[in-house]
Amino acid sequence: MTTAISITDLKKTYANGFEALKGISLEVQQGDFFALLGPNGAGKSTTIGVISTLVKRSSGSVKVFGKNVDTHIYDTKLDLGVVPQEINFNQFERVQDIVITQAGYYGLPRKLARERAEKYLRKLGLWEKRNDRSRLLSGGMKRRLMIARALAHEPRLLILDEPTAGVDIELRRSMWEFLTEINEGGTTIILTTHYLEEAEQLCRNIAIIDEGLIIENTSMRNLLEELDSQTFILDSPVEISAIPIFNFEDVSVCKVDSKCIEVTIAAGRNVNEVFSELDRLGIEISSMRNKTNRLEQLFMSRLNENGLK
Amino acid sequence: MFTNHKYIAFETIVIKEIRRFSRIWLQTLVPPAITIALYFVIFGNLVGRRIGEMGGFQYMEFIMPGLIMMSVIQNSYSNVVSSFFSQKFQKTIEEVLVAPVPNYVILSGVIVGGMARGLAVGAIVTMMALFFSDLRIEHPLITITVILLTSAVFSLAGFINAVFANSFDDISIIPTFVLTPLIYLGGVFYSVQLLPTFWQVVSGLNPIFYMVNTFRYGILGSSDVDVYWAFLILGVFVVGLYSSCIWLLRNGKGIRT
Structure with missing residues (x-):
């Protein structure tokens, strides 16, 4: 089986001296639904930041589908979709424009970008809101918009950093169904969440990170059997x-x-x-x-x- | 990433930038037009009539190229500095940073967006100038080249300002305390020949002085500076600033932690 992501001895020390990652190694197989759990400040978002190149690592290596993110920067980014923890789209832009613009960054022609925007906005129940300014969306809708945006180029690996934070239970469950559907369609998913019920329900494998170290890395079944x-x-x-x-x-x-x-x-x-x-x-x-x-x-x-x- | 993918990414950034300043046209396109119209009315028309000729031309004709150039400089700069800093501040810059877009494509898109606003305002101001004076262009190629290069220079400068800025105060310091004095002392309203020798030499250190005078040469056919020397200076600025911007992007200054 192909490895979707391979992290080796990853370290990150920020400019203020804070050691966010102390040498983590991790592998996620293609097609997996993987949970990366940990308390606040454990290093989850830093790990995702390094994978998506928003955070410069201090040492270690990251490979996406066998390709090093340093030497195959464009191929690895094409394979990757990221849903960050914080809302990071322009709140004055229209919903549809946000998705089309993101598709454009990945080189999708305008016509295809429009089709993808329609496909994912419909799947995530946002099509009726396509012409609204994004700031007018509810919190849950903004989270779904970020998922639609990350899927615009149909990446093979989707990383979601607390996608259901602040989302009501009904909406959360509909997002679970959607994520399960795209995972069954072949997309590898890495999920960080504070809702452990969510991780238990969705994920097959799990890593727990604490104080910049992986303290557990196993299958969900094996872990639960340890109770x-x-x-x-x-x-x-x-x-x-x-x-x-x-x-x-x-x-x-x-x-x-x-x-x-x-x-x-x-x-x-x-x-x-x-x-x-x-x-x-x-x-x-x-x-x-x-x-x-x-x-x-x-x-x-x-x-x-x-x-x- | 294939060449056509890069072009689509570039086009996407440009469209986004143009959409941004067009959406807020009341803040971006109208105020500079009104300000420059007031310059035309007060300095060009009312005061200018009493001044008479400057550098061999009616005062209104003399200041027109400088005022067009002033609007291009200010708007190219402010578009890039405010747009890029806002993207940093709101973290929307992450949208393009996670995508497979090379740094030079990101930079080119943002810069062309800044140039588009500078040239749009320049075009509006030029149309307004036609109400006050006839416009004849003596050297069209020089006029177009110098305005494109100047808007590129100040878009690049605005980008550097945005990269280093940590607050909204930081993006107004350079335009207020550096750019505006350089523009006013760059020969927009007067011929450098009127100044004592010492101040003529000092004016020679101001890059905007060369840009304004070369643009004036393109329109009126008269200049206080050597046009070839001015183009050399503009070329050096474009290459130097572009290289600096690419270096900053590569190092992730202000955008990657």
Whole structure:
């Protein structure tokens, strides 16, 4: 399989002495949906900045589809689409003009640029707004416009830096569907987000970056398998008189309120067994949910481990 | 990137620049036209009638090339400095920086955009001048060449100002404290022959003096300077400033961290 992006020993120290990247190495395979996670200031945006050449690296190398960004600057940029964290289009320009102009920078003839603008503005639900000044768009629409702009030249690799920040849940889910669709169409996607549910839902592989270092780089499945326990919130339609006592040592229960209990189940314990036990105790369950997002639980534990080091 | 792709990118930048200053025409095209019209009315018509001749021409005829040149210089400069600094400030410059557009294409597009505004205002001012005086062009080729080179020089200078500027104050310092005095002391309103020898020598250090006088030579056929020397100076400025701008872009000064 071709490597979409290959980063080797990447370091970046800013002019003020801040060491944003301390030598990260990372590979993302073609066709992947990859999550790059980390707390604020961890180095995610700097990494994206270096890939997109907006940030000058101190040392290390970056290859896009096997080509070095220094020696094949034009080919690598043609393969790359970037959706930055901050709104960075001219807010006085019309929506359609922003996409057409971006396509022009990539050498697309005017007619093709118009067709691409229509295609992606329609897909992202912005076609009706095409003649509006972009400053009149809502926050969510501005984010979608940046995605349409980044796709105008149909790059093989799309990097999204917190694309759903500040976007309501309905819109976020429609963006997930859209991103899944283009990923299934063959576009490799690298996503940074603070919504860990989003990363868990969309991404197959993951890297966690903290204080300029990669502290985890694995598949989502492997990472989630490392959870040593999961906590569920179970709701009952009737009052639960007493805290149920299980026959299993690796399951603990506490009461949240009269109709709700919290059950922590160790990894390896079958959830069906827990439900059978609840049935035996005569406790009816109407709904269940994870107490915290599973990825969030792992993410916090990795950051804590890194902090202890 | 193929040549036609580069041309499309260049054309895109130029169209964007022209669209920008056309969209805000009340700020970019009308005020300079009104200012220069006032110069024509007050200095050329009212005061000029009492002055009589200057350098062998009616005062109105004498100042007309200088006033056209002044509008071209100011508008070429201010278009590039304000447009490029705004792009830096709003980070919209990232749109073109992430794309496969070579630095010389970015620079050429921005500079041609600045020249377009300078020449558009110059054309408006020239049309207004026709209300006050007949315009005859003695040397059309020299007139066109010098106006193109001058607008290129000041567009490039505006670009350098924008690269180094960190605030909106920084983009008004050079036009106010450097450009305006150089223009006023560049022989727009008077012939250098009127000055004492010392100030004639000092005027010779002002590049705008050569540009104004060469343009005047193109229109009226009379100049205080050697036209070939003036073109040499203009050529040196274009090459020197262009090279500096490319160096700044290559090093990412002010645009890449």
